[in-house]
Amino acid sequence: MALAGARPTAHAPASAANTKRPEWRTQPSLNRRGLIARASHRPSCAAEEGVIQWLRSAAAALAIAAQISVSLPADAVLYSRDTKIPRTGELTLRKAIPANPSMKIIQESLEDISYLLRIPQRKPYGTMEGDVKKAMKIAMDSKEAILGSIPAEHKEEGAKLYTSLLEEKGGLQTLLKYIKENDPDKLSIALASSLDTIGELELLQAPGLSFLLPQQYLEYPRLTGRGVVEFTVEKGDGPTFFPTGGGEPKSVATIQVVIDGYSAPLTAGNFAKLVLDGAYDGVTLKCASQAIVADNETGKKGYTVPLEVMPAGQFEPLYRTPLSIQDGELPVLPMSVYGAIAMAHSVDSDEYSSPTQFFFYLYDKRNSGLGGISFDEGQFSVFGYTTDGRDVLSQIKTGDKIRSAKLVQGREHLVLPSAVPEES
Numbered sequence: 001m002a003l004a005g006a007r008p009t010a011h012a013p014a015s016a017a018n019t020k021r022p023e024w025r026t027q028p029s030l031n032r033r034g035l036i037a038r039a040s041h042r043p044s045c046a047a048e049e050g051v052i053q054w055l056r057s058a059a060a061a062l063a064i065a066a067q068i069s070v071s072l073p074a075d076a077v078l079y080s081r082d083t084k085i086p087r088t089g090e091l092t093l094r095k096a097i098p099a100n101p102s103m104k105i106i107q108e109s110l111e112d113i114s115y116l117l118r119i120p121q122r123k124p125y126g127t128m129e130g131d132v133k134k135a136m137k138i139a140m141d142s143k144e145a146i147l148g149s150i151p152a153e154h155k156e157e158g159a160k161l162y163t164s165l166l167e168e169k170g171g172l173q174t175l176l177k178y179i180k181e182n183d184p185d186k187l188s189i190a191l192a193s194s195l196d197t198i199g200e201l202e203l204l205q206a207p208g209l210s211f212l213l214p215q216q217y218l219e220y221p222r223l224t225g226r227g228v229v230e231f232t233v234e235k236g237d238g239p240t241f242f243p244t245g246g247g248e249p250k251s252v253a254t255i256q257v258v259i260d261g262y263s264a265p266l267t268a269g270n271f272a273k274l275v276l277d278g279a280y281d282g283v284t285l286k287c288a289s290q291a292i293v294a295d296n297e298t299g300k301k302g303y304t305v306p307l308e309v310m311p312a313g314q315f316e317p318l319y320r321t322p323l324s325i326q327d328g329e330l331p332v333l334p335m336s337v338y339g340a341i342a343m344a345h346s347v348d349s350d351e352y353s354s355p356t357q358f359f360f361y362l363y364d365k366r367n368s369g370l371g372g373i374s375f376d377e378g379q380f381s382v383f384g385y386t387t388d389g390r391d392v393l394s395q396i397k398t399g400d401k402i403r404s405a406k407l408v409q410g411r412e413h414l415v416l417p418s419a420v421p422e423e424s
Contacts, residue, residue, distance in 0.1 A: 085330060085334045085336060085337075085372075085373070086334065086337065087337060088337065088385075089258065089337055089339055089340070089384075089385025089386055089387050089390075090385075090387060091111070092333065092334065092337055092385060093199075093226075093258055093260060093385060093387075094107065094195065094198070094199045094202070095107075095332075096260055096262060096263050096310075096332050096333060097199065097202040097203060097205075097206050097262065098206045098210045098262055099149075099201075099202035099203075099205040099206050100142075100145060100146055100149045100202070100205050102138050102139075102142035102145055102146055103146060103198060103201060103202050103205065104202075105135075105138055106135040106138050106139055106198060107195070107198050107202070109131040109132070109134050109135040109138075110131065110132075110135055110175075110191060110194055110195055110198065111195070112127075112131050113128045113131050113132070113175070113187075113191055114191060114195075116128055116131075117184055117187065117188055117191070123182070123184055125179050125180075125182055128175075128179050128187075129176065129179050129180075132172055132175045132176050132179065133176075135172060136166065136172050139162075139165065139166055139172070140166070143162070146162065146201070146205075147159060147162060149205045150201075150204045150205055151204070151207050154204045154207075157204065158201060158204050158205075161197055161200055161201045161204070162201065164197055165194060165197045165198065165201065169190075169193075170189075170190050170193030170194060170197070171190075171193075171194060171197070172194060174190045174194075175187060175190050175191060175194060178190055203225075203226065206225070206262060207225065208224045208225065209222075209224050209261070209262070209265055210262075210315065211315055211316035212316075213265065213266070214319065217266055217306065217319070218417070219417045220266050220269065220270065220305065220417065221266075221269040221270050221272070221273040221414065221415065221416050221417060222261065222265040222266055222268075222269035222414075222415050223259065223260075223261025223265050223268040223269040223272050223410065223413050223414055223415075224261050224265060224413045224414075224415060225261050225262065225410060225412075225413035226258060226259070226260060226261065226262070226409075226410055226413065227258070227259045227261070227268065227272055227407055227409055227410025227411070227413060227414070228256055228257070228258055228259070228407070228408050228409035228410060229256070229257045229259055229271075229272070229275055229384075229405055229406065229407055229408070230254060230255070230256050230257075230405070230406050230408045231254070231255040231256075231257070231280075231389075231402055231404070231405050232252060232253075232254055232402070232403040232404045232405075233252065233253050233254075233255060233285070233392065233396065233400055233401065233402055233403065234251055234252045234253075234400065234401050234403045235251045235252075235397075235400055236284070236397075236399035236400045236401050237397065237399050237400075238251075241253040241392055241395050242395065243391070244391040252403065253389060253392040253395075254388070254389055254392075255386055255388065255389035255392050255393070256386070256387055256388035256389060256408075257341050257384050257385065257386050257387065258384050258385055258387050259271060259272060259341070259383050259384035259410070260333060260383060260384055261410075261413055263310040263317065263332045263333050263383075264308050264309075264310065264317065264333060264381055264382065264383035264384075265308075265317075266305055266306065266308050267305060267308045267343055267353060267381040267383040268383040268384065269414060269415065270305050270355060271343070271358065271383060272407055272410070272411075272414050273414065273416060274355075274356060275405045275406065275407045276407055276411075276414075278405075279296070279356060279405075280294060280296070280402050280404075280405040281402065281403070281404050281405060282401060282402065282403070283295060283296045283401065283402045284399065284400075284401050285396055285398065285399075285400045285401065285402065286398050287396060287397055287398045289362075289367075290361065290362045290363070290364060290367060291359045291360060291361050291362060292359060292360040292362065292393060292396050293344065293357065293358075293359040294356075294357055294358050294359065294402070296356050296357055303355055304346045304348075304349075304352040304353065304354070304355055305343065305352065305353045305354075305355055305381070306319040306320045306351065306352055306353070307319065307320050307321070307322065307345075307350070307351050307352060307353055307380075307381055308353070308381045308383075309321070309322065309323055309331050309333075309378060309380075309381065309382075310331060310332040310333065311323060311329050311330070311331060311332070312329075312330045312331065312332050320351040320352070321351075322350070322378055322379045323377070323378025323379070324378070325373060325377050325378050329378060330373075330377070330378070331377070331378050331382065333382040333383065333384075333385075334373075334374075334377060334382065335361050335363070335374050335376060335377050335378075335379075335380060335382050336363050336368060336372060336373050336374040336377055337361075337363055337385060338361075338362060338363040338364075338386075338390065338393075339360060339361070339362075339363075339385055339386030339387075339390045339393060340360070340361040340363065340382050340384075340385055340386075341358060341359070341360055341361070341382070341383065341384045341385065341386065342358065342359060342361060342380040342381055342382040342383065343357065343358050343359075343380065343381045343383070344357040344358065344359055344380075345380070350379070353380070353381045360386065360393055361374075361382075362393060362394070
């Protein structure tokens with residue numbers, strides 16, 4: 001696959017920094033040890049329909065009262081209908097690649113077509129044609145800059161991808177053809193191919209970190225690029241996983257996650273090392289209403305990893321500093337994406353991540369702000385996304401186990417220090 005598209009506890013739940021959350025909210029909140037539900041705890045990730053309807057009715061009535069009693073800034077990102085963040089792991093990962101500026105403009109032009117294709121009535125093909133022609137002009141005018149930013153050992157591969165983007169089937173010329181034919185189905189398929197090619201080109205342009213790590217974190221494992229971790233999950237209670245695309249039900253399923261060292265090098269690096277060490281083999285999973293948590297103990301390794309969040313528009317991550325969503329800060333790797341993977345907080349401080357305990361976030365727009373942003377956005381170290389097996393996540397129940405976790409791609413990007421970092 002292409003890398004571009006490569007437990008209840010007694011602790012109080014963590015709150016989003018500077019965010020006034022209504023106390024009546026029934027949405028579960030991630031805390032230092034994992035997840036808790038404020039009003040109800042369910043044994044599996046799937047909720048009873050009747051319970052959902054009751055909660056919606058209660059929340060709707062209380063929301064009216066909350067609008068009177070809770071004052072929120074009018075321009076709070078959390079409550080803005082205009083908030084735009086990627087909604088799939090593939091799109092998020094592609095946007096997060098630190099690549100040539102010209103490639104980013106081309107990418108944005110084509111992603112605009114993805115948005116226009118979702119318009120249910122008459123498609124604005126004229127606007128789409130303008131987007132493609134803009135992308136083609138930039139690609140041709142910036143050929144030297146685009147190819148010049150690729151390391152020498154990848155020049156040949158980069159040249160092939162560049163030619164494919166402009167001329168070959170599924171490239172920009174093909175997009176123009178289907179736009180002129182007013183064929184949205186073929187256009188959608190060709191567009192996905194073009195965006196995949198752009199992602200591959202951008203990965204060649206970003207062979208390592210574009211920033212220096214703080215001196216105090218140089219003794220931590222770090223990932224200087226992308227990696228792919230494959231989880232094999234087995235049922236713990238007898239029932240089976242049912243493939244959404246047909247086929248025989250099985251007691252074992254596979255989930256693939258792309259981990260991103262470009263935006264979260266320490267978090268992704270620590271996780272990759274643990275995978276190589278076999279730390280997650282045999283670990284039991286616990287299910288809450290919006291997350292699947294690896295039920296392994298935190299703090300046993302004798303060290304913590306600092307909270308690591310890359311703000312959008314910045315060139316390096318912030319450490320031990322959560323984002324203020326209401327002030328307009330959004331992360332490069334948002335949690336508000338179904339299948340996001342992040343580290344739980346340290347037992348001792350929300351400024352640090354657990355060194356071992358991670359969770360899959362099951363984003364649900366119904367349990368988020370009006371802008372579709374999770375109320376815990378920017379508070380956890382997100383370091384990757386599920387790209388294969390998202391359908392499996394909804395079928396996991398408490399008691400299911402990770403049979404094995406393997407780093408199947410990206411070992412060459414993992415930098416291991418000579419000594420294990422001491423507790424911060």
